[in-house]
Amino acid sequence: MFVPFSVMDFLDRATTVYADRIGLVDEPDQVADSWDSLSYGEVGVRARAMAAKLDALGIAPGERVGIVSHNSARLATAFFGVSGFGRVLVPINFRLSPPEVAYIVEHSGCRVLYVDPEISDSLRSVECEHKFVIGDDDDLLLTGVEPAPWEADEAATATINYTSGTTARPKGVQITHRNIWVNATTFAMHAGLTDRDVYLHTLPMFHANGWGMPFAAAGLGIPQIVLRKVDGAEILRRVERHGGTYMCAAPAVVNSVLDAAATWDGPIPGRDRVRLICAGAPPPTKTVVRMEEELGWEFIQIYGLTETSPLLTINRSRAEWDDLSRDERAAKLVRAGAPALGVTLKTDESGEVLARSNVVLEGYWEQPEETERALGDGWFHTGDGGSIGDDGYLTIADRKKDVIITGGENVSSIEVEDAIFSHPEVAEVAVIGVPSDKWGETIKALVVRVPDSQLTEADLIAYCKSKVAGYKSPTSVEFRDELVRTATGKLQKFKLREPYWEGRERQVN
Template sequence: MEFPLTVRDFLDRAVTVYPDRVAVVDEPDQPAPPFGGGELTYAQLDQLARNQAANLDRLEVPVGGRVAIISQNSARMLTSFFGVSGWGRVLVPVNFRLSVAEVEYIIEHSGSEVVMIDPELQPLIENITAKHVFVLGRDDEQIWGATGADPVPWAGDERATATINYTSGTTARPKGVQLTHRNNWLNATVFALHASVTDRDVYLHTLPMFHANGWGMPYGITGLGGKHIVLRKVDGAEILRRVEKYGVTFMCAAPAVVTAALDAARDWDGPIPGRDTTRIVVAGAPPPTRVIERVREELGWEFIQIYGLTETAPLLTMSRMRAEWDDLDASEQAKKLGRAGAPALGVRIKIDETGEVLAQSNHNLDAYWDNPGATGEAQAQNWFHTGDGGTFEDGYLTIADRKKDVIISGGENVSSIEVEDAIISHPAVREAAVIGIPDEKWGEMVTALVVVETEVSEEELIAHCRTRLAGYKLPKKVEFRDELARTATGKLQKFKLRQPYWEGKSKQVN
C-alpha cells in the first residue's frame, strides 16, 4: 500500500488528535474575525483552511493554480499553508521586504491569479494585474468565509508542487523554487525529528514564514500538536517577553535575530526567560564562535545550527550538542557547534574537485519555475550544486564560503567567513563583512567592513586578527560602517557591498 505524502497530513493529524488545543496565538492587534488577533484551536484552524479551499473553488482556481500571499507573520498566513496547498493549489509566499519591481516580477513570473496582501503592504501591488486581489482583514469573508459547501476533494499527489519559494536574491534576480508535497513533508518530518519537536513545544515564529516556508515549521509544529506563537515584527526585547509570557521552548532565527535577543538581554530586568528550557535553531550564515558562546552563556538557551538553502527545503545538515563533547570546555564546544553540521537523515553530502558542496536528499527542489536552464545546471549529475565551498570531514560539514565570495589575495584563497569570525571575536565589534576589493599588489585586497559597539581603531582590529589568522588572511583594510546590507532573512548581501569597489570592472575578480 502506498499513500501520497501531502502537507495536509500535518493539519489532519492535529485536528484528529488535538482538536481543542490552542493551535496559534495571533498578534493582538490583527484585524477582526474570523481571526481577530486572538487564539485559534486546531479545530478552528482546520475549518478556516477548509473555508479557504472552498472559496478558491468558488473563484474557479484550478488544482495547480498559484496563490500568492504577501504578509508579515500572521495566523492568516499560517492557515494558507494548508488552505491553499492542502487542496492541490500552489502557495507562493512572497518576501514582503522586496521592492515594488521585485514583487511585481514574482507575481507575474509565478502566474499567480490570486494575491492576498496585508493592508500595510498594499503599495507593493499598485500595478498588479492579477485576476483576484484581496486585502487581509478587509476581504476575509471572500477568503475564509463559509461557503456552505465542503472544498472539492483532492486525491493528493506527493510529486505535485506545493509551494514556489523565490530565492532571496543575494546574487541575482530571484528564482522560483518549486517544492513538492514530498519535499516539504520530508523536510518538516526530518527537521522535527532532529530538533526533538514534541506536542509540549511552544514555537515562536521569529523566522519569516515566507522564507523557505518558515523552514517547514508551520507543518512540523502543527503535525505534532505544538503551539504557534506569531511574531509579526522582530524585536529583541519582545522576543524575550514572548518567551516569558508563553513559555516558548523553540524558535528558528537568522543570526541578526540572535544578536537582537542578546542585545535585549543586557537590559533585561530579572532572570533571562527560557534559560535551560529554550532552544534556538540558527541558519542563514555561519555565526561567529563568540555569538554561539554568548547564546549559551548569557541566554542559557540551547544553540543548534542548520545548513541548507531554499532549494533544499532547506534542511541538509544540523549541528547540535552531543555526548562526546560534554567534557570539552565551552569555547571548544562552541567551535564544534559552529560547523554547518552532520547530514540529516536521508541526506548525502560530498565535496567536488572545485571544493563546492553538493547534496542529495528527498527534499531537494523539483525544479526552478519556468527556468529549465538553471534547473539543469543546479542539478547536474543528480546532485544539487549549492554554490558554497566547504570541507566534509569526520561526518561534519564546514562551510568555507560562497564560492564567489572566496577572496584570492596574493595567489592564496582566503575564506571571508574565517576572517569575519576573527574580527567579530573582538568585543568592540558588533557585525563584520569581509570582501575582496581590486588591488594592484594583491590582486584582491582582504577588506573588512565593520559595525562597532564601542570605539576601536583599524590598527587594533588588524592586530587582534593577527593572533588568530595567518598573515596572508589578515585584513589589509578596515572600513567602519553604520550598517551592512542584508536580505530580509539576515544574510549579508556581499554583492552589494562589493559593487562600489568593482564598478567599471569587466569581472568581479582581479
C-alpha cells in the first residue's frame, strides 16, 4: 500500500488524539490581537478556516501564499491551513528590507500576502494581488465553510523558503511534503520527543519552517509556546511558566540565556529537563560547558541547511561519553554530528561536504541552472568544507560558499558588497565574516575609498543599512589602501579572513 505523505498528517493526528490538549500558546504581546491558548482541536478549526478563505479568493492548489511575520500562532497555523490544503506557503524573513520582500513576492509569484502589523507601514510599497495585514481575522479566516479537499501529493512543493545563498539575489528552496515529513519524524526521533514535552519557539518559524518543529510537535501532541522576540530572561520565564522542555536556537540565543541566568533570582528553570538544539555555527566548547554547569540544560548540536529541511546530522551526548569530563564531552559535541537516519554524507576531492537524503530540496524555484549546479550529479553540494572521522562524525572546517552565518542567519557577502559598492565614495570592497563571541560570526567590510574621500565607518554602515536588512550590514569597516588580488584579478577571501581567525581550528565560529 502506498499512502502519500502530507504535512496535514501531523495536524490530523493532533486533532484526532490530542484535540482537547493545548496546542498553541500565542505570544501575549502580539501587535495583532493574540490568539491566546488554542487546543489542537481549535488549531484544526482555524487551519480549515484559513484554507476556506483561500478557496474564496480563488487560490488554487500549487499557487503561492506569502507571509511576513514574527513568530505567532497565525504563522504556525498557516503551515497547515496553506500547505496542508495544497497551496505553497512562502514564509518570508520579517527582517528583510522592502525591496528584498518585494523581490521574493514577485519571484515566487505570490497571489496572497499576509503582513505582520508591526512592519505593515514599512512594507506598504510591496504589492500583491491580495494583501492583508495580519490581525483582521475576517481577512485571514472564513469560518463556517468547509474547505475544498486536496488529494495529497507528497512530491508537491509545500513551501518555498528563500535563502541568501551565494548570489546577490536569494534563491527559493522548494521543500516538498515528503521532505517535511521525513525531516520532522527523524528529527523527533533523534531528539527523543514525546507527548510529555513542551516546545518553546525561540527559533523564527520562517527559518527553514522552524526546522520542522511545528510539524513534529503537532504530530506528537506537544504544546507549542510562541515567543515573538528573543530575550534571554524571557526564555527563562517561559520555561518556568509553561514547563518548557526543549527549544531550537542559534548560538547567540545560548549566550543570551547564559547572560540572563547570571542575574536570575532563584533556581534556574528547567534544570535537568531542558534540551537546547543548536545550529548555525557551533559555539565554543566553553559555552557548552557553561550550559551544563550553569543551566543544567542538555546541549544538542545539529548541522543542516534550508535546502535539507534542514536536518543532516545530529550530535547528542551518548552513553560512551558518560565518563568523560565536561570539557572532553563538550569538545565532541561541537562537531556537526553523525548522519541522521536516512542521510548519506561524503566529501569530494576538494573537501566539500555532499549529502543524499529524502530531506534534500526538490530544486530552486525558477532557477534551473542553480538546481543543476546543486543536484546535477545526484548529490546535494552543501558548499561547506569538512571532514568525516572514522566514527562517522562530520566536522565543518571552512565555508566554501561565500556565506557568513551571523546569529544563525545566512548572509551573502556578495549581496552586502553590492550594497556598499553602490556608494559613490567606495572604490573597492570585500566583505568577510570575523569571529564574534555573541553572534558566532559578524560582518566586516574591507574598503578602499576613492581619492580624497572623507567617508567614515559610521556613515558607510548607515548607508548599507538603507540598502539591505540591518543584520546584513557590517558591524565594522576597515579602510585600506588596496585589496591584494591574484594575477587574474581575483580576491582570495580565505587570505583576507586568515588574520582574524588565526589560532582557530575552524574558519567558522
